[in-house]
Amino acid sequence: MASRAFLLAILALALSQALAADPNPLQDFCVADENSNLFINGLVCKDPKLAKAEDFFLSGLDKPGNAENKVGSNVTLVNAAALPGLNTLGISIARIDYAPYGLNPLHTHPRATEILTVIEGTLLVGFVTSNPNNKLFFKALHVGDVFVFPMGLIHFQFNFGKTPAVAIAALSSQNPGLVVIADAVFGSNPPISDDVLTKSFQVDKEIIEELKAQFKKAY
Incomplete structure (x- = not known):
């Protein structure tokens, strides 16, 4: 009986981990109320009757980000804070610009899987699995190539070309989070x-x- 209870507990834990993600919306949309002072796990919804098309729209991803910095890259993130209509929809997007030989340094997204599409230039990308193997999966990408970085794993993108590169990333959370390894440690x-x-x-x-x-x- 005790062993059965133990197995049920393990099963419940496994299911809870498998279902751990941004919660599914319970209505068509939940536009973030940027003026609310309430602090919750997510963003407060404004009255749906006050929603407008602009809540679901953002322009500007056609404009290059400034990659003239130490690492030679710039991330323009569009999450629920930038695009209120994304609230509760469990997705966000980013434009990443890379200078020649620019790097998006080793980092993780604790709340999201990332899928990256190269739209200009060439990139060397990769991620490292968790202990004990710490296996590196890496690939050289060209225009139109797609690569997936599993949730929470350390990954990077490096422009090994002599010209700028651009990629679009989709992430499976309205707020994927970012931990840049070197910044966090040192x-x-x-x-x-x-x-x-x-x-x-x-x-x-x-x-x-x-x-x-x-x-x-x-x-």
């Missing part, structure tokens, strides 16, 4: 202890201090 606030970092990366403290200096932010 630029946290307050900083992670050097003892933790030196032991984690198996390097000298001087190297950790040099890395921290690259990602130090003004808070």
Whole structure:
């Protein structure tokens, strides 16, 4: 009897994980109320009678983002905060611009799977599986190619061409979240202890201090 209860508990846990995603809407739409002061898991809906076509519309993804920065890339994200009509629909989109040899650094989306389509240039993309294998899946992409990054896994995109590149990404959450690995580890606030970092990366403290200096932010 105890073993049966244990198996049922494991099954319930597995099902809860399988169903973990943005909740399905219970009405046609739930336009985000940008003026609400309420804090909930998501965004508050405004009265559907007040919805208008503009709530579901956004222009500007045809315009290049400024990729003149340290890593040589720029992400223009369209989520529910930018496009109120996306609220509760479980999807968002982004335009990513890459300078020649530009990189969208190692990062994760804790709440979304990403599907990327190259519309200009060439990209080397990849993701790393979780422990214990940490296997790298990577591919060179050209115009019209599509690649999928599973939810929560570390991934990257690198423009290995001499000309700019552009990609469009669709994400399976209205708010996919973003954790840039280097920023989070070496630029946290307050900083992670050097003892933790030196032991984690198996390097000298001087190297950790040099890395921290690259990602130090003004808070």
